[in-house]
Amino acid sequence: xxxxxxxxxxxxxxxxxxxxxxxxxxxxxxxxxxxxxxxxxxxxxxxxxxxxxxxxxxxxxxxxxxxxxxxxxxxxxxxxxxxxxxxxxxxxxxxxxxxxxxxxxxxxxxxxxxxxxxxxxxxxxxxxxxxxxxxxxxxxxxxxxxxxxxxxxxxxxxxxxxxxxxxxxxxxxxxxxxxxxx
Amino acid sequence: xxxxxxxxxxxxxxxxxxxxxxxxxxxxxxxxxxxxxxxxxxxxxxxxxxxxxxxxxxxxxxxxxxxxxxxxxxxxxxxxxxxxxxxxxxxxxxxxxxxxxxxxxxxxxxxxxxxxxxxxxxxxxxxxxxxxxxxxxxxxxxxxxxxxxxxxxxxxxxxxxxxxxxxxxxxxxxxxxxxxxxxxxxxxxxxxxxxxxxxxxxxxxxxxxxxxxxxxxxxxxxxxxxxxxxxxxxxxxxxxxxxxxxxxxxxxxxxxxxxxxxxxxxxxxxxxxxxxxxxxxxxxxxxxxxxxxxxxxxxxxxxxxxxxxxxxxxxxxxxxxxxxxxxxxxxxxxxxxxxxxxxxxxxxxxxxxxxxxxxxxxxxxxxxxxxxxxxxxxxxxxxxxxxxxxxxxxxxxxxxxxxxxxxxxxxxxxxxxxxxxxxxxxxxxxxxxxxxxxxxxxxxxxxxxxxxxxxxxxxxxxxxxxxxxxxxxxx
Numbered sequence: 001x002x003x004x005x006x007x008x009x010x011x012x013x014x015x016x017x018x019x020x021x022x023x024x025x026x027x028x029x030x031x032x033x034x035x036x037x038x039x040x041x042x043x044x045x046x047x048x049x050x051x052x053x054x055x056x057x058x059x060x061x062x063x064x065x066x067x068x069x070x071x072x073x074x075x076x077x078x079x080x081x082x083x084x085x086x087x088x089x090x091x092x093x094x095x096x097x098x099x100x101x102x103x104x105x106x107x108x109x110x111x112x113x114x115x116x117x118x119x120x121x122x123x124x125x126x127x128x129x130x131x132x133x134x135x136x137x138x139x140x141x142x143x144x145x146x147x148x149x150x151x152x153x154x155x156x157x158x159x160x161x162x163x164x165x166x167x168x169x170x171x172x173x174x175x176x177x178x179x180x181x182x
Numbered sequence: 183x184x185x186x187x188x189x190x191x192x193x194x195x196x197x198x199x200x201x202x203x204x205x206x207x208x209x210x211x212x213x214x215x216x217x218x219x220x221x222x223x224x225x226x227x228x229x230x231x232x233x234x235x236x237x238x239x240x241x242x243x244x245x246x247x248x249x250x251x252x253x254x255x256x257x258x259x260x261x262x263x264x265x266x267x268x269x270x271x272x273x274x275x276x277x278x279x280x281x282x283x284x285x286x287x288x289x290x291x292x293x294x295x296x297x298x299x300x301x302x303x304x305x306x307x308x309x310x311x312x313x314x315x316x317x318x319x320x321x322x323x324x325x326x327x328x329x330x331x332x333x334x335x336x337x338x339x340x341x342x343x344x345x346x347x348x349x350x351x352x353x354x355x356x357x358x359x360x361x362x363x364x365x366x367x368x369x370x371x372x373x374x375x376x377x378x379x380x381x382x383x384x385x386x387x388x389x390x391x392x393x394x395x396x397x398x399x400x401x402x403x404x405x406x407x408x409x410x411x412x413x414x415x416x417x418x419x420x421x422x423x424x425x426x427x428x429x430x431x432x433x434x435x436x437x438x439x440x441x442x443x444x445x446x447x448x449x450x451x452x453x454x455x456x457x458x459x460x461x462x463x464x465x466x467x468x469x470x471x472x473x474x475x476x477x478x479x480x481x482x483x484x485x486x487x488x489x490x491x492x493x494x495x496x497x498x499x500x501x502x503x504x505x506x507x508x509x510x511x512x513x514x515x516x517x518x519x520x521x522x523x524x525x526x527x528x529x530x531x532x533x534x535x536x537x538x539x540x541x542x543x544x545x546x547x548x549x550x551x552x553x554x555x556x557x558x559x560x561x562x563x564x565x566x567x568x569x570x571x572x573x574x575x576x577x578x579x580x581x582x583x584x585x586x587x588x589x590x591x592x593x594x595x596x597x598x599x600x601x602x603x604x605x606x607x608x609x610x611x612x613x614x615x616x617x618x619x620x621x622x623x624x625x626x627x628x629x630x631x632x633x634x635x636x637x638x639x640x641x642x643x644x645x646x647x648x649x650x651x652x653x654x655x656x657x
Contacts, residue, residue, distance in 0.1 A: 138244050138245050139245075140183070141246045141247060141307065142306050142307065142310055146310060148198060148294065148314060149310065149313055149314045152291045152292075152317050152321070153317055155205075155284050155288060156284075156288065156321030159281070159284045159321060
């Protein structure tokens, strides 16, 4: 289990380094997805399968796909197709794919060698059941506060992203595409 | 959670319910004044719940929050300050175009975050309160959506995220060492095995909180954000967010204990000295009133650290009194900045205040009183506050810190008095032709009330000090 942890940690570090050194936003996002998947695998290895699933579904899945959609939609134009063809060159996706392959190999290895592996001394596997009981038991107030936090983000995104022309003269292009707070 | 727990939480629940009510009201009928009235009513109702919550005694409500006299006192300060800021915002925004209603919603959410921080006794509630506060704040800062506002908002967003991640990193270290996220249990475990990692965690935590409090090595964002935010929001950033974070820092570090941690003590002492000196010296070179007040707020937080580092019950009284006085004074100063008429923009250059006394004598007199209180001139709240800080510092023989406090106050006199002098100068011929816009009565009323509070605290502070000693004592 130690070896699997270090491999995923190394993948996470390498992928994150690649994120901040890419010039192209989409290339960086591909690495970011790999990085998030590696973190998700680390959660799994440390005995938190529920957190791992959430990390994969919400971060690597939903939010990243949203990012890519936004970036691709913003790129719409005459040269969009040409740009997309450049993006699909093997050189671009080979790096992230190789890292993702390492992670996949690791996951398969863990699943084959017993799935629910023995937790390390002093730790225990925490399933979705326990997480739910904790969230709606001792941490109930935390859940309520988090919902208010989301409300603040929602109202803020609405206000900053609203077209300023909606109550006065409508000038195209004055609306700010501002969805930074999700 | 029992029925008593719900009563203890009433101030926070009422605040949250007001937020929901505003959201529903806005979706049905948009009206600036209606939303203001709901906000003020909600804040008043939440404040009215404070004695009720205090009646059920200090309670630990789940493992996340502790509702004791200390938390309730700070919640009261936060609610009062938010009330004043809401009125100032109305005065400031009433003539502007656009939708203004969301501002009050975010204001209440930020106040709720600050109140949660004052009551938190667990890393999870600390983090959620802080995030609620700062994510509401960066939208408030960018609220008018001008170029400068957005720039200030983005700056605050980035620095707040960085400091939050540092904070989280510190929490992770501390959790790793103690295995608990509750402040009260951390202290006992820390004595047993205070390793390097634990000290590192505390240091990172201090850095994260230092960013939020704008103490000196972490102060770079302050002046730009204060300048870029609309004046009422600047008042909010300078008061409510500082009060919430400081209340939390005081609770946390007095439970964990700084004194036994020599490195940490030294770090805080250096930060305090640097904040006092650098804040005041940088303020000398500014020509923008909001930037001057920003640097002066850095210095004031440095003064506060003197009492923070002093031990004993007097320290908590001193900090609490000083924070209350500072809140009233700073609100007044930024209130004047927001209400000074100046051809279609905010009056933030020192030059805009030339001859203010001859145009708007009452406004100028109030501003002068606020500046005197910030400088710590006798008869104002600032004087008594500084007196208590010095008393606490001398009582714990922190001589170097006390000396820096005195030196810093001496430097600060120069830039405060410079502003006062400018206001009483004769206006330069043609520039007196500015429209003397009618000062709305609500704003004048608030400023007058703040003036009364400052003189009351400066002349007869005994009731407040009594109250602080009775209610806000920790442990």
